[in-house]
Amino acid sequence: ELKVEQNPLFLSMQEGKNYTIYCNYSTTSDRLYWYRQDPGKSLESLFVLLSNGAVKQEGRLMASLDTKARLSTLHITAAVHDLSATYFCAVDMRYYGNKLVFGAGTILRVKS
């Protein structure tokens, strides 16, 4: 059974600081997604990482994928309050019922 572990589960950080969210998974997959969710809202796709070594950046967020280590990271640079949300990683298991297997989510609070 695939397990996806995110850490930390809760992150409180000051504006302007940097931090990294980690996503470890237990079986082979070549594709991983990062989503953002605001309270009461649906999932917003942030990044699709399609291969080993993939790195994508959008604004203050940068995501990477190491399929050999089964690890993805979401790095936050110079956090701002607007980044406060819950972030999920999801491992693509499209050959097994076209499903995504999600981590538990990281609740990020950026304090002014």
Next chain:
Amino acid sequence: EAQVTQNPRYLITVTGKKLTVTCSQNMNHEYMSWYRQDPGLGLRQIYYSMNVEVTDKGDVPEGYKVSRKEKRNFPLILESPSPNQTSLYFCASSLGGREQFFGPGTRLTVL
């Protein structure tokens, strides 16, 4: 506008009263799925469908049914809801092997 829609968005019901949550997509996607979101557990797949009349169980199918009579629609049926089915439900659709698009969510409370 390409989208996945769900109805209702909010529902409070009582134990044992059958309900259906509808899901519709306008992107001609073959694949559709239902997920439930619970605190600390992320999202978990309930059922999925690869095309019309083709459905199968996901990771947490107990207490749920689905049907896929038309390509655009994929309703989720709770024949006898129980309090442990109180959750936030998302429908998603995709082309085969491509990124999934999520609906706005349905918050269900079973008393």
